[in-house]
Amino acid sequence: MGQVDMMKKVPVSEQPAAERAHNFQEVCLGYTREEAMDEATRCLNCKNPRCVSGCPVSIDIPSFIMQVKEGNVQEAYDIISLSSSLPAVCGRVCPQETQCEGVCVRGIKGEPVSIGKLERFVADTAREMGIVPKGADEKKNKKVAVIGAGPAGLTCAGDLAKKGYAVTIFEALHKPGGVLMYGIPEFRLPKEAVVEKEIENVKALGVEIITDFVVGRTATIDSLMEDEGFDAVFIGSGAGLPKFMGIPGEQALGVFSANEYLTRSNLMGAFKEDSRTPIMVGKKTVVVGGGNVAMDAARTALRLGSEVTIVYRRSEEELPARVEEVHHAKEEGIIFNLLTNPVEITTNEEGWVNGIDCIRMELGEPDASGRRRPVEIPDSRFHIECDTVIMSLGTSPNPLIHTTTDHLDADKHGCIIATEDVGLTSREGVYAGGDAVTGAATVILAMGAGKAAAAGIDAYLSK
Amino acid sequence: MFEIVVKKTLGPKITLYEVKAPFIAKSALPGQFLIVRIDEEGERIPLTICDYDKEKGTITLVVQAVGAESTRMESLQEGDCFADVVGPLGRPSELTELSPEELKQKKLLFVAGGLGTAPVYAQLKWLHEQGCPADCIQGARTKDLLIMIDEMEEVTDTLYLATDDGSVGIHGNVTVALQQLHDEGKHYDLVIVIGPMIMMKFVCELTKKLGIPSIASMNTIMVDGTGMCGACRLLVDGEVKFACVDGPEFNGHLIDFDQAMQRAKLYKDQETRILLRDQEKETHHGGCGLCSE
CATH class of the missing domain: 3.50.50.60 (FAD/NAD(P)-binding domain)
Structure with a gap:
């Protein structure tokens, strides 16, 4: 076992930004067995585990981490399985920073235990070992x-x-x-x-x-x-159901909902060269929105070969996306144009997008959501050149x-x-x-x- | 998997497929459509429903081999399967909400252009079953491209054929035929037009002039067909609508056809590239200017 700094998470390896900006392989590579066991030693095994109440499916987090500490993957997996059917997914996409890790006692002075990465380690290792969850012994007639x-x-x-x-x-x-x-x-x-x-x-x-x-x-x-x-x-x-802004030019050729863009790439595999489903790869793409879906769309367009700018009407602090996703996006070279709101998409004679007109915003008084409301700055209209616009404004x-x-x-x-x-x-x-x-x-x-x-x-x- | 139980050639590059899909057959109504995927590599393509048989549990599609996927589809034989058939999607024709008595009050005219005959057949057949057969103008470029004439005759009150080259029926396109019927004093309360967008545009322009309410069925680009992607969006009376869930049928006088036709061109280059790749396989060396990317 290596020397573990109790104040800090054991770092996890990632694919270098310059490399991953051009491929679709996973960004985070996950813990090795040794790293996971080291990280597990940081868990205080609290008597009143706040992490469990921070978890929407109430996984018995300290118990599974104690098993990881001993290197018992099967046991750790069985504990997680009592509460979650999708641990390999949750270990990757849960906003742990606002849930289990957000309330972790270890996090009061230093960094919280890397619960998400440990969950992912258990799920991935269990899969490699061929461990599957157990079904019911008795069937009900319903x-x-x-x-x-x-x-x-x-x-x-x-x-x-x-x-x-x-x-x-x-x-x-x-x-x-x-x-x-x-x-x-x-x-x-x-x-x-x-x-x-x-x-x-x-x-x-x-x-x-x-x-x-x-x-x-x-x-x-x-x-x-x-x-x-x-x-x-x-x-x-x-x-x-995707939302659109309702601004002029939104029907132009080259304007997509994030749902369309991502469905083409993810579900239909349009990012692969031999795909039979087409996808539009612009030279310059503007993604409107600041959530996780906006980050996903932006990073997809980047990997397909476009220069990408995110346009968001509030400031960085209000970005609804997970901090880790924003951080990764920046590392990969996504440009952030914050406190900016689109007002019109401009087109050429054939109806294709050639730019987007935006106005600058400043933050005013807090609104109903508690976030400071963005207010337009008069006479601040400016133009961003682009050939693709992806609308990521949420879904209903x-x-x-x-x-x-x-x-x-x-x-x-x-x-x-x-x-x-x-x-x-x-x-x-x-x-x-x-x-x-x-x-x-x-x-x-x-x-x-x-x-x-x-x-x-x-x-x-x-x- | 969805088995092809009957495959029949209806015309040059036009093929009918009868497919086993009991749940869809049970729920299908005229006006609705399907999304089909040939195999695991296939694109999701929207296709109209031509017919359905609730007893046999089958649905019938008519496909013209023009794009990459529809061309590839021709290699499927009876006994082969489509990987996916989803539906029935979209809202059924508003006519299906009316009682036979209400339908009898209306004098209906369908206008079917080219492959649009297939979905029009589904509507005419349903009306025929309600005891309220309607009239129909069926048009195509030339005689060979007029499909299912016998079947159409069977379910239509009066069927008018029209060909651009005059090889059969009225000499001229469907708009000419419609004008002719009007000039002869035929009165209609509602026109339902299904076919290429450009044809629907001109028919709706004419019916607007003649003061006949009209419905057009929009065959737009789609991915999921359930309201998720928004690729199918179009302007109807200045409002954004999704063809897949709000339509596919809309008030033909309020559709922005020019914009819809422009949007239909969105992936044309990419699709041509895929078609070329299929046709020429490894021997494709470029030079066409389309595959430079």
Whole structure:
């Protein structure tokens, strides 16, 4: 065991920025066994572990870290598996800094324990060792339909399968995974090596996944329950509808939603040379927005060979993206144009984008979200030359399900209304969770909701 | 996997595929479409539904081999499978919300251009089953490109054929034919037009002049077909709409066709490059100016 600085995280190796800016391989390379065991020694194994309450799925973090410290990967994996079906995913994409690591006692004086990287180490090593989660010993004679094979749906399905229910997931796209497949890029979350393997693990629990099935169109929730004999339904259909700004020129050739850009690259593999799905690679790309999706779109365009500028109307402090993602983006050479707001996309005679007009902003009084509201600076309009614009302004839930299901209530934003504790909707036996309920949020919050709903469905069907 | 149970040639490069897809067949209504992927490498391509058989659990597609994927599709045979068929997508025709009594009140005219005949057939057949057959103008460049005439005859009240070269039916395109019907004193309450965008544009311009409400079905670029990507967005009455979830059918007098046609060209270069790569395989040496990237 090496000398460990108790105040600092054991550093994790990364692909050098200059190199990774030109490929789609993973940025973070993860801990080696030795590094993980060293990092595990930094855990104080607190009596009242704040990290556990900071985790939306309440993983018994100190216990699994104690096993890592001893080098017991199987045991560590079993502990995590009690709470999470997707540890290799969460270890990579969870905002640990605002969850488990954000409340870690070790973090009061120094850096918190690198819980995310340790989780990833356990999941990756378990996979390499061929460890798979255990299914239920006894089957129950009840059928549950799960709508959407994203983080919420996979978690809910996994938990119910472990309890012995016959679970079928209905997925609209041709591959399961939801945002893990279409949204988050390969360089942050490898598809074949990580996502597909974790989905295989959920299937190993006995979950059936039917792709190419759009609930609300191919069949409705009512027909699944009445004709196909499902006793309960979980809706985890996510928030897939992209928003646009409504500024002039947004219909021009070369303006894309981040969803389109990322779906082409991630789900359809358009970043590969022999892909049959086209993608537009500009010389200069402007990405509008400051969230994780904006970072993903920007870093994808960069890797495809474009110069990339991010335009965001607030300041760096308010960037909604994870600090690590912003840091990586900067390292790779993404230009940040902050306190800047687009007002018009300009085009050439053929209708192609040739630039974007923006105005400068300054921060005023705090708004309802508590963040200082950006205010336009008069006469500050200026032009940025570009041939591609990617709009990354957030997404809202698809109205398809609540508009095709009788008596299923949604709010004015199209979010399905569900109880906070177990996700029960206005329909008996129908539960919902994740972005479909909250609007666009994070993978782990969706998983937390899927987990809570699984408990709710179990209680309902055990009555 | 979705098995092809019948494959039939309907015309030059025009092929009909009847595919096993019981859930889709059960839910399909006229006006809706599908997204199809040939195999694991395939692109997701939107295709209209020509017919569906709830008993047999099949749906029917008609495809013209013009792009890279539709050309590749021709090599599939009966017994082969599509990797993916998703649907039925989009909103069904508004006519499906009306009762047979309400439908009988309306004098409907369909205008089918080229391959647009396939989705028009689905609508005419449905109306025929409701006991309210409608009229139809079916147009194409030349006689050989007029598909499914017998089937169309069977479900249409009066079928008018029109060819640009006059090889059969009215000499002229569908707009000429429509003007002719109008001049003969035929009255219609609603025109539903499906075909190439340019044709739909001119038909809608004419019906606007003639004061006939019109509906056009927009075949835009799409990726997922469920509202996620926004590639299919178009302006209708100055408002951004998604063809996949708000349509594909819209008020033809309010669609910005010029912009829609411009947007349809978005990936033309890339698609041509893929088509060339397929045709010439390793022997493609460039020089065309398209593959310089």
